[in-house]
Amino acid sequence: MSPRTIGVTEVALRDAHQSLMATRMALEDMVDACADIDRAGYWSVECWGGATYDSCIRFLNEDPWQRLRTFRELMPNSRLQMLLRGQNLLGYRHYEDMVVEKFVEKSAENGMDVFRVFDALNDPRNMAHAMAAVKKVGKHAQGTICYTISPLHTTEGYIKLAGQLLDMGAESIALKDMAALLQPQPAYDIVRGIKETYGEDVQINVHCHSTTGVTLVSLMKAIEAGADVVDTAISSMSLGPGHNPTESLVAMLEGTDYTTDLDMDALLRIRDHFAAVRPKYKEFESATLVDTDIFSSQIPGGMLSNMESQLRAQGAGDRIREVMAEVPLVKADAGHPPLVTPSSQIVGTQAVFNVLMGRYKVLTGEFADLMLGYYGECLGERNPEVVEIAHAQTKKEPITERPADLLEPEWDKLVAEASALDGFDGSDTDVLTYAMFPSVAPGFLASRDEGPKNVGKTPEQLKAEATSSSDAGRAVQ
Amino acid sequence: MSPRTIGVTEVALRDAHQSLMATRMALEDMVDACADIDRAGYWSVECWGGATYDSCIRFLNEDPWQRLRTFRELMPNSRLQMLLRGQNLLGYRHYEDMVVEKFVEKSAENGMDVFRVFDALNDPRNMAHAMAAVKKVGKHAQGTICYTISPLHTTEGYIKLAGQLLDMGAESIALKDMAALLQPQPAYDIVRGIKETYGEDVQINVHCHSTTGVTLVSLMKAIEAGADVVDTAISSMSLGPGHNPTESLVAMLEGTDYTTDLDMDALLRIRDHFAAVRPKYKEFESATLVDTDIFSSQIPGGMLSNMESQLRAQGAGDRIREVMAEVPLVKADAGHPPLVTPSSQIVGTQAVFNVLMGRYKVLTGEFADLMLGYYGECLGERNPEVVEIAHAQTKKEPITERPADLLEPEWDKLVAEASALDGFDGSDTDVLTYAMFPSVAPGFLASRDEGPKNVGKTPEQLKAEATSSSDAGRAVQ
Ligand SMILES: [Co+2]
Ligand SMILES: [Co+2]
Known part of the structure; x- marks a missing residue:
């Protein structure tokens, strides 16, 4: 029997730099990796979300929609994926339904394929409209279970939530473990339970962080239980508060009943690209390597x-x-x-x-x-x-x-307010930027013409630092 | 059915600092953790080996035998464990059998309990005499399989080698993966094969490094296959070219058919101790976090x-x-x-x-x-x-x-040569120090009276560095 192929979502372009370097990576430090990412054979490429959008306009003077269009152009063969906070979209309040529809429509138009829709409280009502909007534009609506541990949270409860998401039309279910709390046994039990309850062909994607050091094992168990797609980050953008390394996942599955079909040569080039980029953002990194507290x-x-x-x-x-x-x-x-x-x-x-x-x-x-x-x-x-x-x-x-x-229609009001801003270009996407981040957007729109800023160190700065510090000793076994 | 208890060997005192910080950790930076290590419930505490011995006399002006006696005194309830290069002992050449016996005898006398005996070529003849010597003094002789990948190395070959080690009287078998090459499936197959061939009660210890990011999964698979003891390092002394974190292993097994019975409160104190110590040795650390090359x-x-x-x-x-x-x-x-x-x-x-x-x-x-x-x-x-x-x-x-x-008896000659050295105290252990490291021992014996040197940074140096560098940003999800 040939091994079952496990899909992989590469998170280097979104969650990895969000988790490792406070979302500061500039588009120009990603573009040269895109051709290899596009040909590596990922199930999807996560590349957009609330924090990246926020960081683009707050720190990088980058239009997040231009970033999305660039990804679309550079990765024509890939499913682009985003993380969407349900009725909150990418902001911190609930939006009226028409704003939700506009946002999803524009995201799809600009190249988004897979929408991972979640709600911090796991309240399906906060995900329903966003999911419907995604389906309306013919894109992939992924319903999300936020995993946590409490006296009330049970495997049965998560299985029930998966059912509610499927009833809402979810094309796949994401099991999202933002705090690296998902241990191997519950990972197995939840995935198996969903498959046994709703059918083996229900697609399940598993997202884990690596903070506690244990979640690659959880991915293994999820895969044994039938998980279809798992999220990893290329090794040079992995570990600590980030994610498990993509190449380690490949190595983990060798010789088992599962495989990834990823192109290792492409992975190594992606790795080398980000290995060169990561030191530029060192000042934004946390020192945490592993934390089981x-x-x-x-x-x-x-x-x-x-x-x-x-x-x-x-x-x-x-x-x-x-x-x-x-x-x-x-x-x-x-x-x-x-x-x-x-x-x-x-x-x-x-x-x-x-x-x-x-x-x-x-x-x-x-x-x-x-x-x-x-x-x-x-x-x-x-x-x-x-x-x-x-x-x-x-x-x-x-x-x-x-x-x-409880919300009144608000789109026209948002258009009117955005129209009054210096630098507003008349587009719906500018209205959405204002809607998501009303206090940051005015400054961004006014300065957008100055072009992107890179907050990482320059090669010259890095070189100066390197020559002033001695070579680190290398441990030899 | 109550879960099966998996033993744990803590490697913080030997292999962890050897792999992470070029074996430079001074005894004084370990002693305050020993009471907690002693009560944590480990199967054994690895604390001695060739590189630590070498580093003691080469860099730290510490008598390695005094280090061993200190561990014995501070951890009266623990099995102390060492790594022994078979007929090479802790040196780089073959020693004549009587030197091997002397070394094992003195190690046991000074407190060693478990001898992990290995040979770089996996040649059982190079392990036989050391194993016999260990058995003669009534200590635990562990025979070792060095794991590698080649066109000739097969699961069957490793199983056969385990049999040869058992025939030589090994009380347990170590599967030693020094290069983090052991993937989950072969880990399972080798452990299962040994158990099925020689009996389920053959004790198997598994030693993996974490360099490739995949070996905690290998430990999980080894445990599922029947492994009895696994090697880990407390989290603050883990990962990179080192080992998988002890606390992550505990978390990994929660809810499964296996448990560790470790005392988590003790683990957290051990962790905090080494979290404070590790920065002192930062200059000796390699930058490698994960490497699947x-x-x-x-x-x-x-x-x-x-x-x-x-x-x-x-x-x-x-x-x-x-x-x-x-x-x-x-x-x-x-x-x-x-x-x-x-x-x-x-x-x-x-x-x-x-x-x-x-x-x-x-x-x-x-x-x-x-x-x-x-x-x-x-x-x-x-x-x-x-x-x-x-x-x-x-x-x-x-x-x-x-x-x-082919070797002539050499003990008397070693005694004679050692006796001529400045600072020689007449003990067999001094003769052994000279025998292991003939070019380093003379300098060490001559300077021993000056007492141990700590090559780590002082708290004052660390404080000065900390105040001169800005706080690293913390990534927030
Ligand atoms: Co995440
Ligand atoms: Co080792």
């Missing part, structure tokens, strides 16, 4: 460092242990949301407030909204006493409907 | 960098591709030895000579000895034409007997 603390690394800096800003840097102990309680009161943007920030900041000012003496606006249902529903029930506090503080009523159902 | 080149990273510096020294740095192409040929002519110390250096240097001076125009003395059988037998036949060249060049006869059988 999250298994006991349940607190992702980025969330922890956020809380630490909030405490330090209040002169209370020594109270981090109290805040860490407070997080599970706040999370439980909120109904056990997965801790991913934005829920991780909302829960973390409230835990800091609780420790500094007394439990729920003051709620942040976002936490009150979370408690009142304005972000959607979680798996667990929210603590009614805290809901009451949120109501009393904000005078807002708790809701049970889909949050976006 | 070895799967195509079959050349370990350390060997490659050796050959590169040899070429550069001859002004021929641009000929590395030719040398890399020459290596498989030289390796085949030598009968396909695994490439590990010292065979990696011997084969690599000859490949350089072949490229620079013409194929086999000049043989190194070591390569001639290898071809004439003075290092023992390999799996493959040696190329008779090259054997003839070696004979012609050196006038030495090819041998087929065990190399150590």
Whole structure:
């Protein structure tokens, strides 16, 4: 029997540099790798998402739509893939449905093929309209399960969610493990459960980070359970808070009942390209190589460092242990949301407030909204006493409907506001840029003509640094 | 059914710092972790070997025997484990049998429990006497398979070698993968094969490096196949050319049919200890995080960098591709030895000579000895034409007997020579230090009274560096 071919999604152009170097990589440092990426044989190439869009206009003076069109042109044979925060699109609030449709339509028009649609709370209602919009333009709608660990999250629950996503028309299911929490056994159980419940031909994509050092094993188990596609990053853009190395995946499967059919020569050229690029962005890299704390603390690394800096800003840097102990309680009161943007920030900041000012003496606006249902529903029930506090503080009523159902049509208003901006070119994509990032877009549109900025070091700077530091010794076995 | 408990060998005190920081860690940077290591529940604690011994006397002015006694005292409940190069002991030549016995006897007396006995060529005759000596003093004799990939190395061959080691009285079998070449499927096949051939109760220990990024999966597969003990390093001393993280192994097995029974609180304290120590030795670290090249080149990273510096020294740095192409040929002519110390250096240097001076125009003395059988037998036949060249060049006869059988008794001579050295204290252990490293021992014995040197940076130096460099940005998902 010939081995089963496992698809691979290469994340170097999006999640890898987002996770490793604060999303700072400029398009010009990617273009020379595109021909090899296009011919390597990936199932898809992830290359666009909220943080890359944000970084383009905030730091790089790059039009994110121009970036997308460039990828489309340079990788004509590849499925381009993006990460979409459901009704939030690439921003931090819910958008009215017509804005969602416009965004998806323009993304498809400019070259996007696969839309991985997720919601931080795993609330299917927040994904439904985006998925429908993707299907309407004839592109691949991938429904996403955000994986987390809590007393309420079970394999059965994830299998049920997969069913809801399939009912909404998902062409594939992504199991998304943003915090590297997915251990081998649950990876196996969830994938197997989905296949056994909904059919072996349901396509399952598995996305893991490598922070805890264990998730390549999880990918192996997911593959043994029937997973169809897995996400990896070329080795020179891998590991730490990033992803498992693509070449290691290839090596892992050699001799087994599975194969990748990737072109190793192309992979090595892609690797060499990014090996030369990565040092340019060293100042944006975290020092974390492996961190298994999250298994006991349940607190992702980025969330922890956020809380630490909030405490330090209040002169209370020594109270981090109290805040860490407070997080599970706040999370439980909120109904056990997965801790991913934005829920991780909302829960973390409230835990800091609780420790500094007394439990729920003051709620942040976002936490009150979370408690009142304005972000959607979680798996667990929210603590009614805290809901009451949120109501009393904000005078807002708790809701049970889909949050976006409360929104008025807003497209015309967005067009009008964008039209008033210096540098606005009249396009729908400029309106969308303004809609996603209203405080950053004006500055970007005004300066766009100056062209892209590269915040990495120049070859000259790197060379000067290299000659001033001695060669590192090489360990010999 | 309760899960099967997998033993763990912690390598932080030996192989981890050997692989990551050129074996430079001083005893004083280890002692504070020993109480936690002792209570963590490891199957054994690897803490001694050739490179640590060498580094102690060459760089650290530390008596390696004193280091061993300190470990014994600080970890009374642990099995201490060492790596022993068979008839080479910790040196680079074959020793006469009585020296082997003396060394093993003194090691046991000073606290060693488990002797992992290996030979670079996998020649059982080079391991037999050391194993017998270990058994004679009532300690654990572990026979080792050095794993490599070649046209001649097969799963069946490794299973057969395991049988030879068991026949020699091995109490356990180590599958040693020094180059991170062991992929998941062969890991499974070899372990399963040994168990099925010689019985399920044959203890198998698996040692992998993490260089290629794939070997935690190999450990998982080895465990599924029945492996009893695996080697890992605490996370803060892991990855890159080192080993898989201990805490990741624990996380990997959660929820499966296997468990480790390690004390996680102790692990976290050990981790924090070495997280504070590791930056002191940063200048000795290699930049390699993951490297899968070895799967195509079959050349370990350390060997490659050796050959590169040899070429550069001859002004021929641009000929590395030719040398890399020459290596498989030289390796085949030598009968396909695994490439590990010292065979990696011997084969690599000859490949350089072949490229620079013409194929086999000049043989190194070591390569001639290898071809004439003075290092023992390999799996493959040696190329008779090259054997003839070696004979012609050196006038030495090819041998087929065990190399150590040619040696005269040498203990009394070693005692006499050591006795003449400044600082010699009259002990057998000093004689052994001289026997292992005759060119380094005199300097060490003469300076021993000055006490240990720490080549790591001081806290003050680290603090000064930290304040002069800006905080690294932390990537946020
Ligand atoms: Co991700
Ligand atoms: Co090793």
